[in-house]
Amino acid sequence: MVKKGEWVLIHRIVLEPAKRIPQVPDDTKKVPLELWTKGYLQEDANIGDEVSVLTRTKRIEKGTLLEVNPYYKHDFGKFVPELITISEQVKEILFGGADNE
Amino acid sequence: MSKDLSYDAVMARRPEIMKNSSGIDFSIFESGSIAFDYERMMKEAGFSIEEIQKIQSENGVGNTPIIELRNLTALARKIAPEGKGARIFIKDEAANASGSFKARRASTAVYQAKKLGYKGVVSATSGNYGAAVASQAAMYGLKCIVVQECYDSRGVGQPEIIEKARKCEALGAEVVQLSVGPELFYTFLTILEETGYFNASLYTPFAVAGVETLGYEIAMQFREKFGKDPDVVMATNAGGGNLTGTARGLKKAGAQSQIVAASVDLSGLHMASDTQFNKKSFTTGHTGFGMPYSTWPDRSDVPRSAARPLRYIDRYLTVHQGEVFYITEALASLEGLEKGPAGNTSLTAAFALAQELDQDQMIVVQETEYTGAGKHIQPQLSFARDNGIEVKFGDPKDEVPGKNIILPLHPSMITANDADVIHMRRSLIKNYISNYKVTPTEADLEFLAAETNSNVEFVKEVIASL
Numbered sequence: 001m002v003k004k005g006e007w008v009l010i011h012r013i014v015l016e017p018a019k020r021i022p023q024v025p026d027d028t029k030k031v032p033l034e035l036w037t038k039g040y041l042q043e044d045a046n047i048g049d050e051v052s053v054l055t056r057t058k059r060i061e062k063g064t065l066l067e068v069n070p071y072y073k074h075d076f077g078k079f080v081p082e083l084i085t086i087s088e089q090v091k092e093i094l095f096g097g098a099d100n101e
Numbered sequence: 102m103s104k105d106l107s108y109d110a111v112m113a114r115r116p117e118i119m120k121n122s123s124g125i126d127f128s129i130f131e132s133g134s135i136a137f138d139y140e141r142m143m144k145e146a147g148f149s150i151e152e153i154q155k156i157q158s159e160n161g162v163g164n165t166p167i168i169e170l171r172n173l174t175a176l177a178r179k180i181a182p183e184g185k186g187a188r189i190f191i192k193d194e195a196a197n198a199s200g201s202f203k204a205r206r207a208s209t210a211v212y213q214a215k216k217l218g219y220k221g222v223v224s225a226t227s228g229n230y231g232a233a234v235a236s237q238a239a240m241y242g243l244k245c246i247v248v249q250e251c252y253d254s255r256g257v258g259q260p261e262i263i264e265k266a267r268k269c270e271a272l273g274a275e276v277v278q279l280s281v282g283p284e285l286f287y288t289f290l291t292i293l294e295e296t297g298y299f300n301a302s303l304y305t306p307f308a309v310a311g312v313e314t315l316g317y318e319i320a321m322q323f324r325e326k327f328g329k330d331p332d333v334v335m336a337t338n339a340g341g342g343n344l345t346g347t348a349r350g351l352k353k354a355g356a357q358s359q360i361v362a363a364s365v366d367l368s369g370l371h372m373a374s375d376t377q378f379n380k381k382s383f384t385t386g387h388t389g390f391g392m393p394y395s396t397w398p399d400r401s402d403v404p405r406s407a408a409r410p411l412r413y414i415d416r417y418l419t420v421h422q423g424e425v426f427y428i429t430e431a432l433a434s435l436e437g438l439e440k441g442p443a444g445n446t447s448l449t450a451a452f453a454l455a456q457e458l459d460q461d462q463m464i465v466v467q468e469t470e471y472t473g474a475g476k477h478i479q480p481q482l483s484f485a486r487d488n489g490i491e492v493k494f495g496d497p498k499d500e501v502p503g504k505n506i507i508l509p510l511h512p513s514m515i516t517a518n519d520a521d522v523i524h525m526r527r528s529l530i531k532n533y534i535s536n537y538k539v540t541p542t543e544a545d546l547e548f549l550a551a552e553t554n555s556n557v558e559f560v561k562e563v564i565a566s567l
Contacts, residue, residue: 015284019108024282028375031254034280035288038270056275057221057244059295074263074475077483082494082508086427087434090512094176094435 001044002068008041009070010053010063037061038070104294111290119404122293122300124217127404135537136548137405143349147310147407148209150317150353160240161198162208163314167322167465168193172435173428173448177455180513187332187458189451190465192319195440199236199272200229200471202315206303206342207233209311214299215241221298225289225402227251227262228385229443229470234301235274245274246298248289252280253378260484261384261442264475281378286402302402303342309407312346313353319465320354330356332462333454335447338362338417339390341398341410347467348413359415363450363517364391366419367502379488380503382422382481386446391417392520396528397536411522411529412554418450418517421497423507425449427515429478441470441477453517482506526553530563 002008015033039053039061051065104110111118120126130142148156157163170189178186197204211234214222221244224234231247238245247269251262258278266276277292279285293300302308316334323331334351336344348360365387370377372389381387395414398406425442428449433439448466455464474480482492491505497514500507509515530549534541541549541564549560 014279014288015108020282021108021284023373024284025371025374027377028282028373031280031375033282033284033288034252034254036252036278037276056273057246057296059275059292072263072267072474074258074260074267075480076474076477077260077480078486080479080482080486080492082482082492083426083430083479085494086430086508090176090431090434093179093512094172 001046002041002065004041004044006041006068007038007070008053008065009036009038009067010051010061011036011066012063035063037063041065106291108284108287111287111294114294115290118290118294119300122298123302123305123403124213124299125305130405132544134539134542135533135545136542139409139551142405143306143310143407147306150313150350153209153311153314156212157205157208157311157314160208160237162204163197164318165196166193167191167319167326168438170432170436173431173452174455176431176435176512177452178460181456184460185456185458186460187455187462187464188460189455190331190463191444191448191469192315192465192467194315194444194468195471199233201233201443202312202343202468203228203230203233204236205311205315205346206230206308207237207301207311209307210234210301210305211237211241211243213307214301215243217299219299220244221246221296222301223248223289223293223296223298224301225285226303228265230303231265231274232268232272235269235272239273244298246277246292246296247274248277248285248292249279250281250285251278254280254375257379259379259384260475260480264473281373281375283373289402300402303340304401304403304406304408306407309342309346312343313350315467316347316350316356317354319347319467320351320356323463323465327463330358331465332358332458333361333464334358335361335363335451335454335464335466337386337443337447337468338364338395338410339385339387340394340401340408341406342408343468344410345408345413360413361450361454362391362410362414362417363447364388364417364419365425365446366421366518369501370503377503379484380490382485382490382506383425383442383446386443388419392525396525397532409552411526412552414522414554417520417522417525418454419520420446420449420453420517421500421507422502423500424497424509424515426478426482426506427509427512428452431512439472441472442481444469449515450517453515526555526559527563529553530560531567534564534567
């Protein structure tokens with residue numbers, strides 16, 4: 001159970017595939033236009049329930065409850081060895097040679 | 102009675118919503134035909150350089166340093182023909198509040214919102230502009246909503262855009278994220294209508310005027326330091342506001358510098374494609390925005406865009422994704438500067454162009470941006486690999502956007518390709534003629550000549566050929 005007043009992430013469908021505009025490419029026409037936003041939960045609920053939230057600008061948004069206390073998971077990715085190779089190469093071209101060893 | 106919120110009903114109310122949310126009646130600048138009075142719009146709805154300098158200096162924006170990239174210049178000279186290798190400089194726009202030049206655009210837009218009495222601002226942007234608006238809104242005590250295109254239908258978000266959402270939220274803004282598609286504009290309109298907030302569009306006269314100080318400062322800083330203007334000012338180009346504002350500022354300072362646009366070549370990728378959304382490693386500064394916005398500026402979210410880059414572009418260079426990644430790493434390793442992708446796009450083109458110019462000439466890359474988790478070459482290349490993009494060393498000419506990223510085997514393989522500016526000018530004229538379906542008036546011909554930085558004879562010749 002998620003308590004009223006908790007900070008949550010919700011999701012809703014804005015446009016079903018059939019309502020996508022003619023200008024979008026075919027692959028995009030097959031999928032809905034989706035929306036995610038965050039706010040304070042307006043009533044006790046469970047993950048997956050249809051809920052209302054009060055956003056930072058005091059708007060009411062409705063959608064499916066996805067997460068409580070949502071946080072960012074983006075990072076610096078996995079190691080990319082090519083970047084060290086580039087670093088070594090440019091330093092070698094500019095400062096390399098026996099004089100610098 | 103509550104309003105009809107269906108797609109068609111909201112889009113039908115677009116002119117009214119736009120007028121109420123911008124405080125500008127664009128109709129007073131219209132001629133009734135193709136032409137509109139661009140300069141009058143910039144004068145009456147924008148600000149003077151002095152006003153903007155005051156607004157910006159009070160809000161952590163502007164007066165960013167110029168840094169000479171001596172080692173990158175030396176690297177270019179190692180591979181350039183004898184006597185070639187112009188000096189390369191950057192204007193460190195990452196030093197602005199919010200970490201990019203977009204603070205200049207936001208500073209004037211949010212100032213205007215406050216002046217007109219709006220309670221909040223809304224911006225439709227997946228770029229640095231969101232954080233810039235959020236930052237300025239925080240300073241003025243205004244509410245802020247940023248609407249982003251962020252995820253594909255698998256729910257996978259572009260790391261760079263996720264980072265920008267984080268920054269907007271960190272600065273107190275509300276972020277509304279959408280999956281891929283131009284119908285974002287519909288959601289944007291519903292929020293503008295619901296809140297009655299100001300549309301902090303990137304393309305209003307105030308927003309673009311906010312960038313004029315960037316060009317003006319470049320001229321003043323170079324004159325003070327070197328006693329002359331830079332030979333070339335290089336601007337990464339997407340929606341065109343960066344280049345337009347900078348070029349206008351340079352002109353206001355009386356500078357004659359050549360204006361060169363640069364974009365990452367993403368030809369072949371459709372910007373509204375769900376499946377291709379996460380196949381690209383650049384979310385802006387690429388040809389997918391640069392070309393359509395240059396040749397049809399009024400595709401933006403205001404009736405008449407203040408960003409009209411073909412009026413100012415002398416030359417347009419494209420570079421490959423792998424080349425920009427290489428130069429970004431070189432910038433960190435040789436100059437000790439870690440910067441984000443936007444400025445490094447024009448820096449890559451500058452590295453190539455420097456090798457065409459004499460050693461006493463000067464090129465300034467007019468922006469840098471902050472970097473961090475998500476918006477950095479390491480996560481971008483890692484993300485590309487996770488999305489099935491082959492990342493390898495080779496000849497950048499073999500790069501196919503959406504299939505591979507080719508890191509140059511050697512810096513001598515970094516080249517900038519000239520986009521056909523004449524062809525772009527022709528496309529712009531063609532777009533006007535086909536969209537307006539009128540017989541052009543004399544004023545239209547002169548307007549199109551100004552729009553294409555050409556002359557009436559050229560415009561007539563293009564129209565005759567259609």
